[in-house]
Each structure stands twice: as structure tokens, then as C-alpha cells.
Amino acid sequence: MKRIDGYAPIRDYAAIGDGRTIALVARDGSVDWLPLPTLASPPALAALLDAKRGGRFVLQPEGAFDVERRYLPDTNVLATTFRTAGGIARVTDAVTARAIGLLPWFELARRIEGLSGEVRFRYDLDVRFPFGGGERTHFELLTFGAEGERVVVREGSRALLALVAVEDEPQPRPERDEIERRLDETAQAWRMWIRDHAYDGAWRDAVTRSALALKLLTYEPLGGIAAAATTSLPERLGGAENWDYRFSWVRDSAYTLDALLALGRREDAHSSLSWLLDAVATTAPEIRPLYGLAGGPDVEERIVDLDGYRGSRPVRTGNAAAKQTQLGVYGDLLDTAWRYVDEGNALDAATQELLVSVLAGLAARWRDPDCGFWEIRGGARHYTHSKLSGQIAFDRALRLAQAG
Numbered sequence: 001m002k003r004i005d006g007y008a009p010i011r012d013y014a015a016i017g018d019g020r021t022i023a024l025v026a027r028d029g030s031v032d033w034l035p036l037p038t039l040a041s042p043p044a045l046a047a048l049l050d051a052k053r054g055g056r057f058v059l060q061p062e063g064a065f066d067v068e069r070r071y072l073p074d075t076n077v078l079a080t081t082f083r084t085a086g087g088i089a090r091v092t093d094a095v096t097a098r099a100i101g102l103l104p105w106f107e108l109a110r111r112i113e114g115l116s117g118e119v120r121f122r123y124d125l126d127v128r129f130p131f132g133g134g135e136r137t138h139f140e141l142l143t144f145g146a147e148g149e150r151v152v153v154r155e156g157s158r159a160l161l162a163l164v165a166v167e168d169e170p171q172p173r174p175e176r177d178e179i180e181r182r183l184d185e186t187a188q189a190w191r192m193w194i195r196d197h198a199y200d201g202a203w204r205d206a207v208t209r210s211a212l213a214l215k216l217l218t219y220e221p222l223g224g225i226a227a228a229a230t231t232s233l234p235e236r237l238g239g240a241e242n243w244d245y246r247f248s249w250v251r252d253s254a255y256t257l258d259a260l261l262a263l264g265r266r267e268d269a270h271s272s273l274s275w276l277l278d279a280v281a282t283t284a285p286e287i288r289p290l291y292g293l294a295g296g297p298d299v300e301e302r303i304v305d306l307d308g309y310r311g312s313r314p315v316r317t318g319n320a321a322a323k324q325t326q327l328g329v330y331g332d333l334l335d336t337a338w339r340y341v342d343e344g345n346a347l348d349a350a351t352q353e354l355l356v357s358v359l360a361g362l363a364a365r366w367r368d369p370d371c372g373f374w375e376i377r378g379g380a381r382h383y384t385h386s387k388l389s390g391q392i393a394f395d396r397a398l399r400l401a402q403a404g
Helices: 175-193 204-215 250-261 265-281 328-342 349-367 385-400
Strands: 012-015 022-026 030-035 043-044 056-061 066-071 078-084 087-095 106-126 137-144 151-156 158-167 301-304 315-316
Touching: 012 087, 012 204, 022 087, 066 315, 087 175, 106 137, 137 175, 151 158, 158 175, 175 204, 175 301, 204 250, 250 265, 250 328, 265 328, 265 349, 265 385, 328 385
Parallel strands: none
Antiparallel strands: 012 022, 022 030, 030 043, 030 056, 056 106, 066 078, 078 087, 087 106, 106 151, 106 158, 137 158, 301 315
16 A cells, blocks of 8 residues: 555545444554544544644554455454565454443554564554544553564464553553453454344345444444544545534435345334434424534534645534535435334334424425535525425325324
């Protein structure tokens, strides 16, 4: 992999996470993006958006190397094989969890295994919090089998690095065997989750990988679904269309819920739909295009003084689209409610009242111009898509009424 001005190609990042946050690992072994404590929080590491001032967690062989990479089957645990002139080694990366659920702290484990010959690694942790907001987060880098800032592995040997973080809590220092065990349990937990999805058609591997990616974007404690784990990646290099997507969009959540229901993930769909309905209830009868996730930034949009990915400015946190009128989201929400009921579930009285109230709001507003699902800034207009989505909302409402 070749970096340009310190930046890795976006396609060369792999995502790992635990249901609270997501780290992005480049092919060369550098963790260039890590928000804490949740994926919507300020990033502790953000070299993705500023190669000099962003911060990163590097683990890579000294000298030249080739890379092969894959996820362990049916997991979000990443395995990277480095080949050097002196030997071959594998690094296994995961944000760990317990077999019974989330850890009470954040733990990123990096296991280094020698496969043949000898491989010398260097590592470096540079925590920056370039967006601010990291005053309450405390870090500890635990090293097992390291020599200074170097790790040397030979065939059959292992070493381990673990980044542990807490927020305004006592600092845990887990032992090596605990972390090693959790790393294996994390892989098993992902396999246990994916084994129950109901799909047996074409492109099964791609569907499985997509389901695992959607699960990463779901905030595990509550069920809110993020549109993406990042902010300010450019639509085109050097352009200004660099938005913060670390929020729950009604539209994106509806599509994800459709996918979860199609895969037979009733429990995940229930959790996420309940969260979405609770969020909508805070603004009803109006539906906002997006809602904030726990631990996330205020929706108020502001610019951060960073260089941006390969010079693509501005870097933003927050998203002004939260204040837009987007009539299409009414159809998205009602269609999802219908899909939920059509799968054999039922709506409680409070949800029925909520949907009636947003439908009443739509009835009064559907003729108005809006910003569309393109989220056009600088004035509303009429969009065919918005009118069709309004029609979908009322069609699904009639179906729900007919179903009782």
C-alpha cells in the first residue's frame, strides 16, 4: 500500500468495532480513526482527516513488506498477514467484547504471531483528540512481548498490544491471558450472531459481510443505527461536500431495518425500531431527517481546523441537515412500521398514536416544498420523490389500519 502525503486510500481501511465505536485500520497496520467512547464521539485518533495532527496507532514491520488481509470468517475480527524479507507474521485486530456482552471499558487488542522466519515490528500510539473533548478519557497501552517500541516475533511466538480506555473511571489493567481469551471470544460472539440470519440465496458471502457491517453501525446499548462511522470524507478530492454522517438518519435506518427484517433478525429490528420511534417522539408531529446518537456531537454543524482527507476541506462535526424539511422520511418511517407488522409483529397503543400524529403533520405539509433526500442546501423546492414518499406513507397507514 502506498500512502499519498501521509494518507492511505479510503478503500484500504477495514472497520472493527464492538457495538459502541468503530476503528478504521489501514492495510499498513495504522489505526487512523477511532472515536471514543462511541462512534459518534470526538475522535481520539484522526489521521484519516489530518495526517500530521490527527493521531494514529501504528503497528507495522520495519522495512519493506507485502500485505494480505481478510476478516476471520463470519466475524468483524481482522487478520493481516505481513511478508518481509526476513519472515511472515500475522496481526489480528479486534475491539474486544465478552462472550456475554460488552466490556465495561474500551479495549483494542492487537495480537502479533510469527508464522515463519523473524519479523521486527515497530509500534507507536499518538492520541490527539483533534476535535477536542477528550479531557475525560484515560488511556493505557499494555504491551506483552515488546522491547521498547519494538516487537520481534519468530515462528511460533506471539506478542500482544492492547489499548485500554475509560471515561472518568478507575483505570483497568487486564492481564495478557484475559485479553487473549477475549480476543478469541470476540470472534466467537460474531459467529454466534451471524449464524442465525435467515438467508440462503445468491451472493451469500456478500450478504453476510453486509450484515456484519450493519451490525457494527448499530449502537448496541440502545439500538440507534448510524449512517456511517466517519465524518468529512470527501465526495470528491479537494471538494467541500464533506459531511458528518455519525447520526441516525430516518431514511438510512429504515433501509437497514428492512434488511434486518429480510434476514430474520427480529430482535435487532425490534431494538432499532423502538429506538427510532422514541427519537421521532421527541419532535412529533414533525420528523427530523436525522437524530443524534448517545455520546455524539450536537447536531449543530461547525468546522474543525484540520487539513481534511488529502486536503479536502472543510472538516465538519454536526450536520445542518437536521434542521431541514424532508418529506420523504414520513414514507420511510411508515413503510418500516408496515414491514414490522407484516412480519407478524404488532404496534402498541403509544406507537399507533405517534404514527397518527406524524401522519396528521404530513397531511398538512405534503404540498410544501422541501430539501429532498439529496438534502439540497440553500432553499427548498418540489421533488417528485418527496411526493411519492408521502403517498407511500398514507398507503402504509391504510394497510396498518386494515390490519388492525
